[in-house]
Amino acid sequence: MTDQSPARPADEQPSPAVRVERDGRIATVVIDRPKSLNALSPEVLDELARVFAELSDEPGDLAGVILAGEGGRAFVAGADIRAMTGLTPEQGTETAERGHAVAAAVEALPVPVIAAVDGFALGGGLELALACDLIYATDASRFGQPEVKLGLIPGFGGTVRLPRAVGAARAKELIYTGRQIGTDEAVAIGLVAKRFADRDALLAGARETLDLVAANSASAVALAKRVLVSAAGTPTATATELEIAGFRDAFGTADQREGVAAFLEKREPRFTDSATG
Numbered sequence: 235m236t237d238q239s240p241a242r243p244a245d246e247q248p249s250p251a252v253r254v255e256r257d258g259r260i261a262t263v264v265i266d267r268p269k270s271l272n273a274l275s276p277e278v279l280d281e282l283a284r285v286f287a288e289l290s291d292e293p294g295d296l297a298g299v300i301l302a303g304e305g306g307r308a309f310v311a312g313a314d315i316r317a318m319t320g321l322t323p324e325q326g327t328e329t330a331e332r333g334h335a336v337a338a339a340v341e342a343l344p345v346p347v348i349a350a351v352d353g354f355a356l357g358g359g360l361e362l363a364l365a366c367d368l369i370y371a372t373d374a375s376r377f378g379q380p381e382v383k384l385g386l387i388p389g390f391g392g393t394v395r396l397p398r399a400v401g402a403a404r405a406k407e408l409i410y411t412g413r414q415i416g417t418d419e420a421v422a423i424g425l426v427a428k429r430f431a432d433r434d435a436l437l438a439g440a441r442e443t444l445d446l447v448a449a450n451s452a453s454a455v456a457l458a459k460r461v462l463v464s465a466a467g468t469p470t471a472t473a474t475e476l477e478i479a480g481f482r483d484a485f486g487t488a489d490q491r492e493g494v495a496a497f498l499e500k501r502e503p504r505f506t507d508s509a510t511g
Contacts, residue, residue, distance in 0.1 A: 252281040254289075259297035260444050261289060262437075268305025274358045274390075275314040279332040282362075286339035294452060294508020298444030299343065301366055302350040303359075306433060309351040309375070310359025315384070326389075333358055333390030337365035341463045344456035344509040346447055348440045351375045351426075352433045356414065361390035364399055367459065368427045368443070371417050372436050377425060378414035398466055400425050451489035453507035 255262045263285055265272040274282075289296060303309040313333070321329065340347050340362075349355075349363035351371040356378050363369045371377075379392045387393065388409060397405035400423045408415070420426040428443075430436040447455060461480040465473035484490050489507040496503035 250281070251275075251278045252285055254285055257441075259295055259448050260300065260441060261296060261298075262300040262302060263289075264302050264304055265310060266304040268303075268307065270314070271308035271311030271354060272303040272305065272359070273311055273314040274333070274362070275317050276329065276332060278314075279336050282336045283332070283339050286336070286343055290339070290343050296345050296509060297448035297452065298345050299347045300350050300437065300440045300444070301340075301347055301362070302437070303352065306352060308354040308359070309349065310356075310362055311354040312357030312359055312380075313390070330389040333361065336362065337391045337395075340365040344459060345452070346444065346455065346459065348443065350436050350440050351377075352436055357381055357388070357392075358390045361388060361392045361395065364395035365391060369420075369425060370428045370430065370436055370440050370443075371420065371426045372430050372432055373417050374432075375417050375420070375426075376414045377416075377420050378412065379409045380412040380414070382410065383412045394467070451487070451493060451503075451505045451507060452509040453487045453489045453505075454484060454493075456509045457484055 251265065251267050253264050253266055255264065263282075265274075265278060265282070267273060267275075267278065272278075289299065313329070318326075318329065346368065347366040349366040349369045351363055351369060352375060353372075354376050355363050355369075355371075356376070357380055360377055360379060379388050379396065381388050381392075388396070392409065393405075396408065399405075400408075404423050415423075417426060417429050421429055428439060430439050457480045461476050465476045468476070487507050489503075489505045492505060493503045
């Protein structure tokens with residue numbers, strides 16, 4: 235079927251559901267569907283995967299990414315439930331694969347990603363945040379994996395990453411009950427790394443952290459992230475080998491030579507490597 239309707243003028247085109255804002259070496263990726271509480275429709279998932287893949291392909295001037303939701307009520311309230319109506323098991327597989335593709339793209343990015351949660355981070359929203367390196371949140375935020383209340387289970391990585399973040403017992407309790415928790419409890423169990431009074435303070439705090447990251451060797455940060463992501467959940471022997479390989483690879487970088495020389499010469503280092511080494 236072909237759409238014969240005329241194309242809209244440029245100033246009438248619908249706003250993108252995902253936008254990227256750049257400020258120096260920091261990028262902010264914003265999910266912009268506030269009327270639906272930034273729900274993860276199939277189109278939004280595909281757009282997020284594309285955006286993070288493009289960020290990975292950028293030249294080495296990117297130091298970090300802030301991932302946020304628009305509107306002040308939700309980071310992401312979950313997957314788009316309307317889009318799941320009537321799905322077959324095969325289509326359910328495709329939906330889960332979309333969510334996992336986004337998480338994989340976030341984890342593959344060689345710079346840290348901070349999920350800036352302001353409001354609800356439920357279901358797929360929490361799973362998206364868990365794929366990030368750090369979760370920062372406002373006092374008004376709420377977290378949960380309520381899929382069992384819909385006859386579902388987490389499908390975008392919740393059963394994998396939530397236990398790694400808060401431990402198996404707490405993850406099972408949250409997933410089996412589907413209950414929501416506030417920022418107080420999220421901080422107490424180690425889900426949220428830092429809390430802030432409001433959105434402005436949240437975004438400023440995330441930026442402050444990434445500015446500290448930007449002062450370090452980009453190749454070293456990328457290697458550290460590679461090891462941390464790859465080693466998560468693996469046996470100790472496997473994780474050890476991954477760390478040894480990362481440590482070895484650092485010795486092949488110009489930043490390692492510069493960092494050691496600067497330390498011995500008692501001066502500030504001048505790092506030049508990109509995040510891809």
